[in-house]
Amino acid sequence: MTPILVSHPIFHTPRHTGRHPLAIRRVGALIDFLKALAWLPPDQYREGTAADRETLLAFHDVAYVDALMRANNPDIDQKVLREHFKIGTLDNPIYPDLFERTSLLVGNAIFAAELALQKRHVFFVPGGTHHGRPDRASGFCFTNDPVFTIRHWLDKGLQRIAYIDFDAHHGDGVEDAFTADPRVLCVSVHEKKRWPNSGLTHTPTALNFPVPKGFDDTGLNALLAHDILPALDHFSPEALFVMSGADALHGDPLCGLALSIPALRGALLEVLQRAPIGVIVGGGGYNPWNAVRHWAALWAALQGYSIPTSLPPAARAILEGLEAPRIPKARIAPEWLTRLD
Numbered sequence: 001m002t003p004i005l006v007s008h009p010i011f012h013t014p015r016h017t018g019r020h021p022l023a024i025r026r027v028g029a030l031i032d033f034l035k036a037l038a039w040l041p042p043d044q045y046r047e048g049t050a051a052d053r054e055t056l057l058a059f060h061d062v063a064y065v066d067a068l069m070r071a072n073n074p075d076i077d078q079k080v081l082r083e084h085f086k087i088g089t090l091d092n093p094i095y096p097d098l099f100e101r102t103s104l105l106v107g108n109a110i111f112a113a114e115l116a117l118q119k120r121h122v123f124f125v126p127g128g129t130h131h132g133r134p135d136r137a138s139g140f141c142f143t144n145d146p147v148f149t150i151r152h153w154l155d156k157g158l159q160r161i162a163y164i165d166f167d168a169h170h171g172d173g174v175e176d177a178f179t180a181d182p183r184v185l186c187v188s189v190h191e192k193k194r195w196p197n198s199g200l201t202h203t204p205t206a207l208n209f210p211v212p213k214g215f216d217d218t219g220l221n222a223l224l225a226h227d228i229l230p231a232l233d234h235f236s237p238e239a240l241f242v243m244s245g246a247d248a249l250h251g252d253p254l255c256g257l258a259l260s261i262p263a264l265r266g267a268l269l270e271v272l273q274r275a276p277i278g279v280i281v282g283g284g285g286y287n288p289w290n291a292v293r294h295w296a297a298l299w300a301a302l303q304g305y306s307i308p309t310s311l312p313p314a315a316r317a318i319l320e321g322l323e324a325p326r327i328p329k330a331r332i333a334p335e336w337l338t339r340l341d
């Protein structure tokens with residue numbers, strides 16, 4: 001089946017401001033970029049609807065969901081929101097349509113899961129809030145969309161689901177959600193001594209690979225060949241949830257890993273061959289040039305498009321228009337504006 005890209009216009013404009021690492025255009029820029037390359041046929045782009053309160057309560061606590069719903073109410077005690085639910089902190093600031101956006105994230109995560117059940121790979125670009133907790137926000141994540149995708153597959157009767165997380169941060173919220181469920185194998189490759197500083201050892205349901213600063217393509221290929229692919233082949237998943245790991249690429253302003261776009265894409269494609277049902281999400285990535293180029297090249301590979309050696313002017317103009325508060329203009333590498341790989 002042909003791959004589908006799932007998003008929603010609400011994710012196409014950033015909500016964060018100032019020096020927040022997510023005050024960057026990523027998903028909207030990717031959509032524009034794919035259109036500039038004629039890589040997003042209308043029949044391969046889909047939008048889902050928002051999850052209702054009952055759906056959110058399948059994972060999140062009632063007090064937390066109510067706090068998310070009321071976060072923009074002027075009468076609510078902001079100190080309680082911050083201290084009890086981590087809503088309104090520096091990491092997790094409140095923005096005007098917070099509840100609408102978080103419930104659309106969950107609704108689209110379930111929509112992506114359902115589309116993938118038709119035995120296809122679905123690229124749900126805005127997804128990947130792997131730190132979200134049942135009772136609080138954490139690490140820029142208000143809900144936990146991977147949990148909802150995986151739970152939808154479990155509800156539909158799948159028995160072996162692998163969660164593979166190449167994001168530079170440990171997928172702590174997802175691992176903890178399924179720690180007692182042998183139907184879900186969690187695999188996370190993440191930078192050592194990097195927040196949230198968890199995921200240091202394997203557990204009965206999780207394989208954790210903390211890797212040092214500077215971890216590069218050679219290290220990734222060795223880890224894949226010796227550990228990750230054999231473990232996946234042994235587990236024999238029916239469905240895969242994959243975090244694309246744009247913040248594990250060389251040049252991320254928050255993280256210290258040093259992967260190249262072709263090597264990371266190669267790893268993702270190797271993993272995705274292990275099951276006919278798959279959801280891939282964008283996840284972290286605070287260098288918008290890397291995120292857009294990595295996601296675009298991954299989508300091209302899923303489609304079978306060849307990657308051009310140089311970009312047409314309309315696509316270059318989108319990369320040239322990007323800005324990031326954590327990356328001074330002088331540090332923008334020339335290839336970030338001219339090449340995909």
Ligand SMILES: [Zn+2]
Nearest residue numbers: 167168169284
């Ligand atoms: Zn991350």
